[in-house]
Amino acid sequence: MFKEGIKYRKCDNGDFIKLHEINQERFINKTSLTTFKVGERLHRNTIFLAEDNNNAVGYVFGMGSQDNPEEGWIRQIAVLKKYEGRGIAKTLQKLCIEAFKSMRGVRYVGLSVEPGNKPALCLYKSLGFKIVEPEQVYETIAVNGKLAIKDYYGPGEHRFIMKKEL
Template sequence: MSNVYFRDIEEANECIVRKIKLKPGQENFIETVDECLKEADTSHEWHPVAIYDDEEIIGFAMYGSFGPNKDTWIDRIMIDEKYQGKGLGKIAMKKLIDIVSKEYGVSVIYLSIIEENRIAQSLYESMGFEFHI
């Protein structure tokens, strides 16, 4: 049984989060953690978090809300290659949707995805998201 939860990026976990690795071939699907954290530093609307399972850091996510319409995004989510294929990404995504919808008071959440990332697209569609170009 997994115990997936999130913590803000802070001095105690930042170094480990920056070492998250994706499986070969996934590198073109998402920005690196370093790039994400740099973007979050320049735009304070972004909220980067470490994804934990028990006390292990298993991934990274970044979400935020923008503009007068409160367009809310889960823009980045990645699970380290060692933890992929165990259902942890889906668990993390469900919990993140709940957190984000409550934090921003919204019922519509947007995602960004590279069209070639079929595995992520399938996961998101299984969770009720619709894919639009």
């Protein structure tokens, strides 16, 4: 499961800065430093880092649902551009899924994904995630023949919801 040279570990004190730095490079809609700090404190068992020579090159940010104890949620995953294609994202996802499996009562893991992000869709499907219909409280829009949540992250930022049974 581990690629040579890349080491994987759970989030630790002070790692929120590393998560934030990767996030700043990879995403247009940035996650705040405060969000990562709170995550480090409350969700460290489901946040994992990938490192190359002690330099953070990727992370997965998982969290348990406060509304539904049966649901784990993968909030975000990111790998530095120059490290893409090495299986790092897949390994990080597997670690997070295994962490959720070990939690009492968690029966499935969910995530959201941009409908046009074909590499992410392929990755998630290879791990057993399936696109599901969003809860009825959300306004939906058809994208590629599937229902997505309309404007999930703002105007035009539609997302599929995917889930994996544990």
